[in-house]
Amino acid sequence: MNYYRPVVRLAFMGYGHVARETIKLLHEKAASLPFSPAIAGIYTRKLGYRWVPGKAFFPHEIVQELPPARRVQGGPHKFIERVQADVVIELTHPNIDERGEPAAGYIRTALETGKHVVTANKGPIAFHYAELLNLARKHRRLLRFESTVADGLPIFNLVRYSLPLTRIGRVRGLLNSTANYVLSRMAAGVPQMRAVAEARAAGIAEADFQLDLDGWDSAIKCMVLANVLWQPIELENITRDAFDQRAQEIIARAAASGGKPQQVVTLTRSENGDVHAAVRLQVTPPGDPFYSLSGYDLGLILETDTMGNLFLVEQSPGLRQTAFGVLADLVDIYLRGIAPQREPTLFDADPEQSATLTDDA
């Protein structure tokens, strides 16, 4: 156990389900965090700016009651500039139509004013990754985004820390719970709209579920994966199957062949470095690893030159998993971006010597 725990001040942009779950998880894990989180401010579209300049709140206080609303002259950017935070946690809407704005702008302002950034927001990482990463490096701040693809499934942290020197040649994924749940229910004879209603009741479907079914959500995740693993790909260049045109056909073909109808993402990098991506409705045969996925399961296969094929599955994803991704990013930023500035060498901060691997609390 650490007896001395530095305070890390957080500002939240957005206060929806993910932000609430993140604050709950921070509260739940308070005893084993290597730092003491304090919430310096919250910007919420519906409830205004929630902060008291110069004061920060501990997670349990926020869980009980939001701080009072304050008017901020100059809007969200002025708030990000002024709030005394070490890390901005950006959880506003992806806004595909606006190519990740205004969220990307929030991240820019945060990095430019010396804050590290965690985002669970696909939009900015899909449309502005290279620019934001350069900005982060310029200001010597860290940008983390584990929850943008498959909730908190540790894809980027795995590639970053556990697959050194590895070339990934191809990625296949089931990245959208709603599309695959609806397909499986329709295959079982449930009408499409009832299946969508079930996914909504489970808190899984996007507000506009057609973004899930028609592969827009998965295509945006393709962009994030391509950006981070390889190089950018344009949304217009990602092949997508329209749900209404193709779902019935693949459900019938699946029934005839003993396979499963699924929405499958495929990203490949060819020898010359070109990246191709597609989100297809297709029949998965029984021998395929994805055949074992059901319900809301998400999965990813990384085809590597060092480890062969690596198959990761998140069984029954949900809000808690997304919040965990945010928390994992926050811990990573603490260990790599905040602790080393305060401690003489990182050798002392080896997580093996912290609560991580030997947590008995």
Place this chain on the structure above:
Amino acid sequence: MNYYRPVVRLAFMGYGHVARETIKLLHEKAASLPFSPAIAGIYTRKLGYRWVPGKAFFPHEIVQELPPARRVQGGPHKFIERVQADVVIELTHPNIDERGEPAAGYIRTALETGKHVVTANKGPIAFHYAELLNLARKHRRLLRFESTVADGLPIFNLVRYSLPLTRIGRVRGLLNSTANYVLSRMAAGVPQMRAVAEARAAGIAEADFQLDLDGWDSAIKCMVLANVLWQPIELENITRDAFDQRAQEIIARAAASGGKPQQVVTLTRSENGDVHAAVRLQVTPPGDPFYSLSGYDLGLILETDTMGNLFLVEQSPGLRQTAFGVLADLVDIYLRGIAPQREPTLFDADPEQSATLTDDA
């Protein structure tokens, strides 16, 4: 690309298939390694000590020809003391009968004389983990062992770096390729000894294949997992099914029920902290994630309090995967144990800024 790459000197204990494959992989990945590996010495039971005091060899030289043999007064411990290496790579035999000796002793001597250690050897980590970890801490050196369970499947690196604050309550695994391959072939009507011969021809089976079939190999891996994730468990307390007594029965039951006969490892930690482990021959029903595994596939399900169930699969494991685990450990030791002593802050050594995530070489 890094233009300045510090030399990291390696000594190999053992020069079997894994060591050769590791040196090949070091050679193959030379251009993207953050350091320049130099081999300061090799101890091999069959070929003696291969070193030239004061000189180190680059991997491509070793690939071509071993250094000349030298007699070392005092045996392997004297060699480990005297060899001028930053990291000892311990790849000798697990030696279950001797409870991980003499390999554990090699690791002790290496740590005591200021070397970091990578091992792919289950024995020392199964029988002496707590002691070796304490010794490493005392001497401010790192001990890494990713390849001891499921080859290079990044289990320990995942837990260490990507699952912070996470409690693992249960682990299920298919951890022995030979046992599961033989069961699947016997279920397809192939005689046991022919299936074993196939596994041997593929380079998968242990020299004494009965250690695979009777669950000894998996039980040792249970000990490693329990040691690292929780607390030690004694080999005598791990339930094992004897292959010859039970294989035919579960193959028949699997055929009758549409399931698969598999050797499944289960580790649980109860509320009061007790650890239970078992290696059972059992029938896996079609709904179970392990049902999707076939051939030599290995898999692991971590039941966590943060991410739900996380399912990792290594498709078609082999020597290259084991060597990759050794290499990943070596990179981790470099980034955490060697680079920070040389560079002002670890912020500069953020792997995101190295070749890892943006490798275009």
